[in-house]
Amino acid sequence: MNQLLYSKPSSLFKVETSLATSIGQIQLDRPVMLASGILGISLDVFNRLYRSGAGAVVTKSLSTEPWEGYPNPTIFGVKGGGWINAVGLSNPGAPNFAKMIEPNQDVPIVVSLVGSIPEDFEFMIKQFENCKVTAYELNLSCPHVAKVGLEVGDDPELVRKIVTTSKNSTDVPIIAKVGLGTTHYLNTVGTAIDSGIDAITAINTVRAMAIDVETQRPILSNKFGGLSGTPIKPIALRCVYEISSKYDIPIIGCGGVSTWEDAVEFFLAGASAIQLGSAVGDNWINVFGEINNGILEYMKRKNYSSIKEMVGLAKKS
Amino acid sequence: MQRNHNHTTIVTIEKVIDETPTVRTLVFSDDVMSNVLPGQFAMVWIPGVNELPMSVMITREPGKAAFTVRKHGPASTGLFNIKEGQQIGIRGPYGNSFDLKEGKLLLVGGGTGLVPMMRLLSFVKPTDDVTVLIGAKSKDEVFFEEFANSMLENNSHKVLVSTDDGSYGEKGFVTDLVEKLVNESHFDGVYVCGPEIMMYKTVQSAHSRNMFVQASLERMMKCGVGICGSCCVGEDLVCRDGTVFDGEHLSSNKEFGHFYRNKAGILEKY
Numbered sequence: 001m002n003q004l005l006y007s008k009p010s011s012l013f014k015v016e017t018s019l020a021t022s023i024g025q026i027q028l029d030r031p032v033m034l035a036s037g038i039l040g041i042s043l044d045v046f047n048r049l050y051r052s053g054a055g056a057v058v059t060k061s062l063s064t065e066p067w068e069g070y071p072n073p074t075i076f077g078v079k080g081g082g083w084i085n086a087v088g089l090s091n092p093g094a095p096n097f098a099k100m101i102e103p104n105q106d107v108p109i110v111v112s113l114v115g116s117i118p119e120d121f122e123f124m125i126k127q128f129e130n131c132k133v134t135a136y137e138l139n140l141s142c143p144h145v146a147k148v149g150l151e152v153g154d155d156p157e158l159v160r161k162i163v164t165t166s167k168n169s170t171d172v173p174i175i176a177k178v179g180l181g182t183t184h185y186l187n188t189v190g191t192a193i194d195s196g197i198d199a200i201t202a203i204n205t206v207r208a209m210a211i212d213v214e215t216q217r218p219i220l221s222n223k224f225g226g227l228s229g230t231p232i233k234p235i236a237l238r239c240v241y242e243i244s245s246k247y248d249i250p251i252i253g254c255g256g257v258s259t260w261e262d263a264v265e266f267f268l269a270g271a272s273a274i275q276l277g278s279a280v281g282d283n284w285i286n287v288f289g290e291i292n293n294g295i296l297e298y299m300k301r302k303n304y305s306s307i308k309e310m311v312g313l314a315k316k317s
Numbered sequence: 318m319q320r321n322h323n324h325t326t327i328v329t330i331e332k333v334i335d336e337t338p339t340v341r342t343l344v345f346s347d348d349v350m351s352n353v354l355p356g357q358f359a360m361v362w363i364p365g366v367n368e369l370p371m372s373v374m375i376t377r378e379p380g381k382a383a384f385t386v387r388k389h390g391p392a393s394t395g396l397f398n399i400k401e402g403q404q405i406g407i408r409g410p411y412g413n414s415f416d417l418k419e420g421k422l423l424l425v426g427g428g429t430g431l432v433p434m435m436r437l438l439s440f441v442k443p444t445d446d447v448t449v450l451i452g453a454k455s456k457d458e459v460f461f462e463e464f465a466n467s468m469l470e471n472n473s474h475k476v477l478v479s480t481d482d483g484s485y486g487e488k489g490f491v492t493d494l495v496e497k498l499v500n501e502s503h504f505d506g507v508y509v510c511g512p513e514i515m516m517y518k519t520v521q522s523a524h525s526r527n528m529f530v531q532a533s534l535e536r537m538m539k540c541g542v543g544i545c546g547s548c549c550v551g552e553d554l555v556c557r558d559g560t561v562f563d564g565e566h567l568s569s570n571k572e573f574g575h576f577y578r579n580k581a582g583i584l585e586k587y
Contacts, residue, residue: 039546041547042546044552048552072368073367073368075540077322077542078324079324083323090545092582100584215406280543280544281540281542281544
């Protein structure tokens with residue numbers, strides 16, 4: 001019925017209000033976001049993703065300086081589905097990136113930031129003063145780069161300082177992206193909430209590896225990477241359910257969403273929006289429109305007029 | 318069970334052919350790769366070294382495929398140094414392919430950009446009139462001239478070579494030869510692969526004369542499947558939207574022929 005709703009190649013389409021969602025202060029016209037680390041280095045590509053149905057795009061995680069990332073192989077396709085990647089947070093650096101997105105007016109951009117100390121985040125947020133930024137997402141969960149990401153997320157005192165400093169640096173909402181590390185992620189979430197975070201993205205990829213039996217070597221140049229895609233969806237869903245059961249905080253579900261049913265599952269578990277990345281590798285950019293259309297059909301069938309009505313419903317049963 | 322094209326498959330190199338002092342062709346057996354379309358590519362893993370995108374070269378034997386590599390950086394030098402009997406990993410094929418027109422065709426290849434052109438030659442019809450242009454820096458760096466001639470032995474055809482230093486064939490850039498040929502006659506299809514400036518000029522020459530032209534683009538590539546974003550050119554992703562793009566589309570791309578992205582994703586001028 002809505003087959004063509006999101007496939008117009010060159011013009012911004014009319015927004016279906018029933019797909020609108022809010023993640024605390026963050027308002028989105030559609031609930032399906034591009035996750036960090038995916039396709040995130042060109043404003044032209046962001047525009048295309050938005051036209052294709054993404055409610056917002058999260059940038060690659062930006063550092064204070066440009067990073068080249070790891071040598072290839074940086075990605076491995078798992079036989080049963082899903083990916084293991086260790087791209088190594090390659091990015092142009094926050095100052096270069098800010099210049100690139102300065103002309104943006106149309107696309108809701110969530111700027112993902114990665115760093116080791118509170119001052120890194122303060123410096124990077126400052127770079128975006130002249131940009132239209134929907135939110136910042138603090139990467140406290142990348143599982144394959146030393147001294148940032150998960151290593152930061154595993155240190156509650158550092159999380160407290162980084163969230164506090166970031167909140168003091170801007171009025172734009174700030175999201176913490178948490179993952180599975182050595183510290184229980186629920187404690188990291190609790191610390192972030194105590195420090196004033198506006199929302200939580202859960203989860204990041206899960207630390208993993210692949211070994212080739214013929215050559216008897218680890219395949220990724222970094223040996224370890226992060227597992228994403230359908231294999232981690234049940235884990236991510238469990239985390240969203242647990243967070244929403246324990247805390248009153250807006251949640252963005254992330255991990256293995258590839259169909260509209262996956263997205264709805266996350267809403268029912270307590271997420272107000274979802275992010276996806278691996279599904280782009282499987283189904284390319286059309287995946288945003290397909291999932292939006294599926295959610296719309298489901299809402300019509302079940303008589304929901306907003307995403308909000310579905311959020312956390314699974315906990316009532 | 319059907320092969321998952323995203324999963325790395327290990328193949329053994331059966332033959333190494335020296336094409337020039339810096340270019341080698343590595344032959345291996347693989348049904349999937351032996352049947353890829355011109356313009357498609359594989360991600361090639363050199364264990365312990367790197368992984369890089371490569372066009373797939375044709376061979377004379379059914380079930381066999383090859384990679385033709387010029388030693389340049391650490392990854393391509395690693396592949397160049399692979400010996401007979403050693404193993405490499407492949408995943409793919411990825412990407413789209415050339416649309417083959419009929420009639421008078423012009424194929425332009427620079428360096429290892431000749432690889433998809435050679436595969437394209439295996440699809441031409443006996444009635445097609447085919448001109449192949451080979452661009453090289455010097456006589457030492459010319460390869461596939463004989464191969465192209467033998468592929469076209471049943472066609473009305475020409476294989477022309479230009480070298481930058483004039484040590485063999487016409488002196489000058491291959492794009493000068495393109496300009497001359499498209500000025501003299503109409504081609505039903507123009508195909509190009511090679512250094513980007515060469516492709517840019519070829520596309521301009523043909524497109525400005527309303528000829529159908531396609532180029533197979535090359536960019537820094539990490540994932541090959543549309544996730545990492547490193548191969549973007551404007552809003553296009555070479556791995557998923559390409560590698561082959563029409564001249565019409567490329568003419569409106571602000572980055573093609575002007576900018577590339579470095580390993581950190583920063584836009585730099587050619």
